[in-house]
Amino acid sequence: MIESEWREAMFRLHHARGDFPHHMHFIGRGGGRSRGGPGGMFSAEGGRGAGRPSFVRGRKFGAEELQLLLLSLLKQQPSYGYELIKLLAERSGGFYTPSPGVIYPAMSYMEDVGYVSVQPEGSRKRYAISSEGERWLEENRPAAEALLAKLEMFARQSESFNQAMREQRQVFTPQLMDALHALRGEMHNWHQSSDEAQKQAAKILTEALQQLRALKDKS
DNA sequence: ACACGGTACCATAGCCGGAC
């Protein structure tokens, strides 16, 4: 077996099944726990990379959470892998757009364990939930419904955020919006700076704030 | 305490095939 095949096999096995050898802890079936553990952003564990801002980048769902979501979508209608990615993005208001490297191994695993059936259509694969998949989904219905509800909650929050941004653009000049954007971007680079550097940055920002207040008072 | 290696997870680049 060449390296890439081995890598893929291991990836599929561990990623999709959810029983990562060292540390993976999943809600529900299986899985001993050890280091890290994805669990997904909605689980208590927080997972690998917990403690850093994983909201933007990082695993948002544990393997089983993702499988439940995918089966929920497939129960509504059989879909291609690419369609599932788009559906998840759509249902979450763009908040969660899984990469193909997450979806396809998960689908391959669910095919292996019989949760989905696969109908090749030319170069594409159409996935459909199987009776075994339906049974597992039914067993985990509360968790699946909670995940879908949270996905929709994020979609609403995302829409609310976008609305606020649109309103900001209507009120502020482009120059001010650019400056705000640049400031936000700059602050992202500061989270690993030394305490002393951060104190100096805070001092600069405080002085700038005072100047802004003085300017506003005059205008 | 530190360096290094192994591991997990994701995003992205790029390939392939079909439609136009």
Add this chain to the structure above:
DNA sequence: GTCCGGCTATGGTACCGTGT
């Protein structure tokens, strides 16, 4: 030839365990 959808391969990031 170009575009697009579907998919695969690979590199980057960050964590933890182990050895020194």
